Amino acid sequence: DAGVIQSPRHEVTEMGQEVTLRCKPISGHDYLFWYRQTMMRGLELLIYFNNNVPIDDSGMPEDRFSAKMPNASFSTLKIQPSEPRDSAVYFCASSYGLAGAFEQYFGPGTRLTVT
Amino acid sequence: SQKIEQNSEALNIQEGKTATLTCNYTNYSPAYLQWYRQDPGRGPVFLLLIRENEKEKRKERLKVTFDTTLKQSLFHITASQPADSATYLCALVTVYGQNFVFGPGTRLSVLP
Numbered sequence: 001d002a003g004v005i006q007s008p009r010h011e012v013t014e015m016g017q018e019v020t021l022r023c024k025p026i027s028g029h030d031y032l033f034w035y036r037q038t039m040m041r042g043l044e045l046l047i048y049f050n051n052n053v054p055i056d057d058s059g060m061p062e063d064r065f066s067a068k069m070p071n072a073s074f075s076t077l078k079i080q081p082s083e084p085r086d087s088a089v090y091f092c093a094s095s096y097g098l099a100g101a102f103e104q105y106f107g108p109g110t111r112l113t114v115t
Numbered sequence: 116s117q118k119i120e121q122n123s124e125a126l127n128i129q130e131g132k133t134a135t136l137t138c139n140y141t142n143y144s145p146a147y148l149q150w151y152r153q154d155p156g157r158g159p160v161f162l163l164l165i166r167e168n169e170k171e172k173r174k175e176r177l178k179v180t181f182d183t184t185l186k187q188s189l190f191h192i193t194a195s196q197p198a199d200s201a202t203y204l205c206a207l208v209t210v211y212g213q214n215f216v217f218g219p220g221t222r223l224s225v226l227p
Contacts, residue, residue: 004158033215043159043204043217056213091158101147101166102208102215106158 004107006092012113018080021110023092024073031095033104034067034077038088049075050097082114117142121205121218128195129226136190136221138205143214145207148181148188153202153220162203163190195225 005024013019025032034046047057052069060067064083069075079086089111093104122137138148146167151159165172165181165188172179178191192199205218 035217042219045215045217048215093158101149101164103149103161103164104151104159104206104215105161109158 004092004094004105006090006107006110008110009108010111010113012115013082014115015083016081017114018078019082019086019112019114021077021090021092021112023075023077023107025075025092025094026105027073029094029096029105030072031097031102032069032075033091033093033095034075035091035093035106036088037091037109043091046077079112082112084114087112087114117216119143119205119207119216119218121203121221123221124219125222125224127224127226130195130197132195134192134195134199134223134225136203136205136223138188138190138218140186140207140216143186143207143216144209146210147208148179149206149208150177150179150188150190151204151206151217153204159204159217192223197225197227199223200225 007022030051033048035043037043046059047067049069067077089109091106091109093106095102095104119140128134147164149164150162153159163174163179165179176193180189202220202222204220207216
């Protein structure tokens with residue numbers, strides 16, 4: 001398996017624009033996670049899905065953030081409108097869940113810069 | 116309040132020595148305590164996990180201990196090498212995966 005795939009790897013956008021980050025989890029994994037990492041706040045869980053269903057979105061900072069998982073092999077994280085404080089590295093991770101003791105496999109991340 | 120902490124932001128040790136990293140938590144009841152390695156510009160990579168009913172786990176030069184009374188996990192790298200230089204993150208997972216929380220990380224530098 002190619003591992004978790006994220007696109008784009010880098011995104012530079014202007015404040016107010018819509019940003020869509022994409023993730024393809026490892027085939028067979030039933031959990032998918034979206035994280036944000038900054039120097040100040042470390043690695044923060046934004047939302048996670050189990051079998052394509054959002055389970056906990058309490059980490060999503062504002063209504064400007066939304067995430068979807070239309071099928072087992074694809075998820076998106078959307079920010080609309082984007083703001084400079086959204087600049088961070090966004091990671092997607094997937095896991096076998098309880099069967100795999102929630103061992104998470106991370107993608108390479110998307111570095112988002114909002115100017 | 117709930118918190119997860121790692122003992123130091125950065126740790127420098129000499130090659131060949133044992134590196135010991137600490138992870139402490141409060142107001143959680145983790146079912147698993149996991150350790151990840153993160154290199155600059157990359158995503159975290161899973162290394163080892165320990166369950167709440169386990170005291171110690173080993174994998175090659177790595178050893179993890181878990182004390183649920185002290186609410187602490189220790190992560191040891193024996194015979195450390197410069198290639199072990201990275202940021203190490205602890206993470207806890209509560210029962211049935213209700214919480215997934217990462218610590219702030221410790222940046223380890225192994226000096227030749």
